Structure formats: C-alpha cells, structure tokens
Amino acid sequence: MIGTGQRGRNMAIGTKLVAGNWKMNGLRQDGATLAHELKERAGAAGGALGCDLLVCPPATLISEVGGILAGSAIALGGQDCHAAPKGAYTGDISAEMLADLGCNYVILGHSERRQGHGETDAVLRGKIAAAWRAGLTAILCVGETQRQRQAGEAIEVVSSQLAGAIPDAGAAATLVVAYEPVWAIGTGLTATAEDISAMHAEIRRRIPAGTRILYGGSVNPKNSDTILGLSEVDGALVGGASLNADDFWTIAQSCPAA
Numbered sequence: 001m002i003g004t005g006q007r008g009r010n011m012a013i014g015t016k017l018v019a020g021n022w023k024m025n026g027l028r029q030d031g032a033t034l035a036h037e038l039k040e041r042a043g044a045a046g047g048a049l050g051c052d053l054l055v056c057p058p059a060t061l062i063s064e065v066g067g068i069l070a071g072s073a074i075a076l077g078g079q080d081c082h083a084a085p086k087g088a089y090t091g092d093i094s095a096e097m098l099a100d101l102g103c104n105y106v107i108l109g110h111s112e113r114r115q116g117h118g119e120t121d122a123v124l125r126g127k128i129a130a131a132w133r134a135g136l137t138a139i140l141c142v143g144e145t146q147r148q149r150q151a152g153e154a155i156e157v158v159s160s161q162l163a164g165a166i167p168d169a170g171a172a173a174t175l176v177v178a179y180e181p182v183w184a185i186g187t188g189l190t191a192t193a194e195d196i197s198a199m200h201a202e203i204r205r206r207i208p209a210g211t212r213i214l215y216g217g218s219v220n221p222k223n224s225d226t227i228l229g230l231s232e233v234d235g236a237l238v239g240g241a242s243l244n245a246d247d248f249w250t251i252a253q254s255c256p257a258a
C-alpha cells in the first residue's frame with residue numbers, strides 16, 4: 001500500500017528534482033556519451049520535462065559534461081566541496097571552484113563520505129556555509145543505518161544530522177535535503193512508501209519551510225513511479241541508475257505534473 005502523506009504543510013514543494021549522483025564512475029568518453037544522451041532526450045522533450053534535472057559527475061568530468069549540457073535544461077553539480085575558498089588543502093575542491101565550472105548544486109554529507117572520509121555534522125555545517133558563500137544550493141544527505149533503524153533510532157539520528165549540519169541561516173531556496181537510508185544505498189533495497197513518507201514528514205518539521213526533500217536509495221525505473229508519486233517526496237537522488245541514460249530518463253518521467 002502506498003502512503004499518500006499528509007496534505008497542507010507537508011505537501012510536496014512544486015516541481016520535483018531528480019538528481020543523478022555519478023559517484024566515482026566514468027572516464028571522459030563515458031561522461032561525454034552519457035551527457036550527450038541526456039541532452040538529446042532533454043532537447044526532444046522541449047519545455048515539457050516535468051521535473052528539474054541535475055547531474056553530479058565526478059570532479060574530473062564536470063568541465064566536459066558542463067560544456068556538453070550548456071544550453072540544455074539539465075543542471076550541473078559537484079559531489080563534495082571543502083569549507084575554505086582556497087588554500088593548502090591537497091586534493092580538495094572549493095565551492096567557488098565548482099561554481100566557476102558552472103555548477104549550481106553540490107551534494108554534501110553523502111553516507112559514503114561520512115563513512116569513508118569521517119565527515120561529521122560540524123564539518124558539514126562549514127561545507128554548507130561554503131556552498132552558500134559560492135552561490136550553490138547544498139544537497140544535504142541524511143539517513144540512518146540498518147542497526148539504527150532496527151533500534152528505533154532512525155528519527156533521532158536524522159534529526160541530529162539536520163540540527164548539526166544546517167547553519168542557522170538555512171533557507172529553502174539554497175537547501176535541499178536528501179533522505180537516504182544508508183542500508184538502501186546501492187543495495188537494491190528501498191524503504192517502504194510508508195517509511196519514506198513518515199520520515200519526510202519528520203524532516204519537513206525540522207527544516208526551513210519550502211525546502212525540497214528528496215528520497216535516495218536504490219531508486220530505479222521499477223520503483224520510481226511509486227516513490228516519486230508520494231506527496232511527501234519532492235524528488236529523488238539517484239546513484240547507480242543515473243549512469244544509464246534510459247533508466248535515468250524513465251525515473252525522471254515518473255514525476256507527476258506539479
């Protein structure tokens with residue numbers, strides 16, 4: 001049974017956003033091919049996309065993909081940024097550098113960075129402020145582990161991530177929250193429609209009014225109608241399925257008209 005979410009304050013925020021997180025995938029030719037395939041589909045759709053579309057390639061591909069997508073309706077984003085504008089931070093990339101490449105968004109706090117790079121909520125607070133300083137919209141990822149959900153701690157964990165990472169000046173226009181249960185990322189498992197709606201409603205109470213809340217975690221062409229049809233869901237953050245133009249496009253087309 002698909003939950004419908006509550007109406008009124010908890011309704012979805014207008015046009016949905018479908019974002020592709022390419023992670024550390026693709027050499028230049030792969031990125032160019034995928035970007036061309038998406039641009040072609042966007043061009044054929046004209047102004048009738050039905051959702052906002054975003055791709056976040058690895059840093060090495062941003063420039064080339066951005067060049068290909070220029071003039072299309074598909075926006076560009078990074079997958080991380082440093083809190084500082086510049087300096088002695090070997091291997092890092094600043095929000096200003098992303099903006100300079102034509103990015104409008106940056107994903108921050110993905111669970112793979114929290115786990116693999118020790119990113120804390122305090123660190124993310126600085127990164128979100130940096131994104132705003134550079135004129136980017138921050139996509140903050142939050143979500144509980146399997147153990148935390150089983151222990152009944154999911155809401156507490158997500159609330160604490162939101163409170164710890166979102167700077168006081170948070171505003172809906174420059175913030176997107178992606179609810180990504182860690183156990184659903186790249187596993188083929190997805191949260192139930194009821195659990196997604198319930199968590200999004202909890203998140204909505206804790207963030208600036210009007211902020212879009214995406215769901216992420218094994219979204220694919222088979223489940224996207226259900227997930228993107230939920231009134232509580234303002235879009236999707238898509239990992240694996242965003243690497244295939246047909247799959248990503250099918251997911252994007254699951255968005256109901258705003």
Ligand code: PEP
Nearest residue numbers: 185186216217218239240
């Ligand atoms: C992600 O990386 O944000 C993600 C949701 O991945 P996947 O869709 O592959 O689960």
